[in-house]
Amino acid sequence: MNKKEVTVAKLGMGMETIIDNQKVRTIKKLEKMFGHIDYRNPPELCPVRDVMSVASDQWSILILLWLGYFSVLRFNKLKKYVYGISNKVLSQRLKVLEADGYIERKAYPEVPIRVEYNLTEFGRLYVDKLLDLAEWMHDNSPKVLANRKRYGLE
Structure with a gap:
């Protein structure tokens, strides 16, 4: 049985959770793409x-x-x-x-x-x-x- 590598990721609302590396990569890509954008624009x-x-x-x-x-x-x-x-x-x-x-x-x-x-x-x-x-x-x-x-x- 493969053991998933886990890491702590900070999410947008200040929450912390343990999630697998794929989710961390996804979150980082989304933050890179959309993190600077003001949704009100x-x-x-x-x-x-x-x-x-x-x-x-x-x-x-x-x-x-x-x-x-x-x-x-x-x-x-x-x-x-x-x-x-x-x-x-x-x-x-x-x-x-x-x-x-x-x-x-x-x-x-x-x-x-x-x-x-x-x-x-x-x-x-x-x-x-x-x-x-x-x-x-x-x-x-x-x-x-x-x-x-x-x-x-x-």
């Missing part, structure tokens, strides 16, 4: 919330994952793979993802113009993190579905 003053709002919306995630899978895609192919997205929303998301540095857009001087999109190195690093999260979701989806069923939310 509007969301636009929080850089983490701003970046998360762009990088974690459903359309951006799908766009980035498909670009990670295919390496290079044109607008209409992206629209085909990101099922249900409108031209307007796809165009908006691509512009924001390019501005934030996740993707690059390459236009070729042809008639008709040909435009291709691909991930930047920064975008590839983010897709790797998304895949870790997607793997966790895949592994835990039976548990989530069972919980939904238990609560009548099938």
Whole structure:
């Protein structure tokens, strides 16, 4: 039987408790990310919330994952793979993802113009993190579905 290493961690309310190292690491990461933020400030003053709002919306995630899978895609192919997205929303998301540095857009001087999109190195690093999260979701989806069923939310 493995013995868990334990440590004392100070929590936000001045409480002390003995918890395992994973919880301590989680708390330290959360404090690093959110410890300096005044919750009374509007969301636009929080850089983490701003970046998360762009990088974690459903359309951006799908766009980035498909670009990670295919390496290079044109607008209409992206629209085909990101099922249900409108031209307007796809165009908006691509512009924001390019501005934030996740993707690059390459236009070729042809008639008709040909435009291709691909991930930047920064975008590839983010897709790797998304895949870790997607793997966790895949592994835990039976548990989530069972919980939904238990609560009548099938």
